[in-house]
Amino acid sequence: MDRPCQPDELRVQIMNEPTINAANAGGCQFFVTSGLLQRANDDRLLGVMAHEIAHQDLGHAVKAQMLGAGLSIGAALLEQILPGSGAIAPLAGTLITRGHSRTEEYAADRHAIVLLRRIGYPPEVMIDTLGWIQRSSGDQQAGGFLSTHPALNDRISALKKMR
Numbered sequence: 759m760d761r762p763c764q765p766d767e768l769r770v771q772i773m774n775e776p777t778i779n780a781a782n783a784g785g786c787q788f789f790v791t792s793g794l795l796q797r798a799n800d801d802r803l804l805g806v807m808a809h810e811i812a813h814q815d816l817g818h819a820v821k822a823q824m825l826g827a828g829l830s831i832g833a834a835l836l837e838q839i840l841p842g843s844g845a846i847a848p849l850a851g852t853l854i855t856r857g858h859s860r861t862e863e864y865a866a867d868r869h870a871i872v873l874l875r876r877i878g879y880p881p882e883v884m885i886d887t888l889g890w891i892q893r894s895s896g897d898q899q900a901g902g903f904l905s906t907h908p909a910l911n912d913r914i915s916a917l918k919k920m921r
């Protein structure tokens with residue numbers, strides 16, 4: 759990242775939700791769904807997180823809030839999955855985010871590719887991730903990563919043109 763998050767400000771919260779989604783709430787706070795963790799392979803999880811980290815890195819302001827928050831994944835279970843994950847809080851509920859603008863989404867995809875390159879991954883990781891989300895999610899509407907505006911198709915072609 760150009761503006762790295764400090765370890766003590768980084769928070770990743772897992773929502774117990776079957777859908778594939780993730781969001782950046784600003785301030786180095788991230789949300790991921792259990793559906794994403796269960797269904798994504800490593801490269802796709804990386805692609806999704808690269809996009810969300812790109813929003814953070816680019817300073818895209820987002821208001822994200824949880825509706826109906828409540829614990830549903832045991833802290834002990836979570837500790838097994840992610841040892842030492844004191845900063846990770848499980849949540850149940852629906853994530854409501856103000857959608858990013860089209861410009862911000864394209865910028866985050868492009869910056870995600872830059873971030874992936876820095877750690878040795880090709881742009882195809884991002885393109886494959888978007889295609890996978892499209893196939894897995896159909897037309898479902900959600901905030902965060904799955905913001906349907908712009909359409910995933912358009913985001914994929916924009917990335918392909920970039921290469």
Ligand SMILES: [Zn+2]
Binds near residue numbers: 809813858862863
């Ligand atoms: Zn986004």
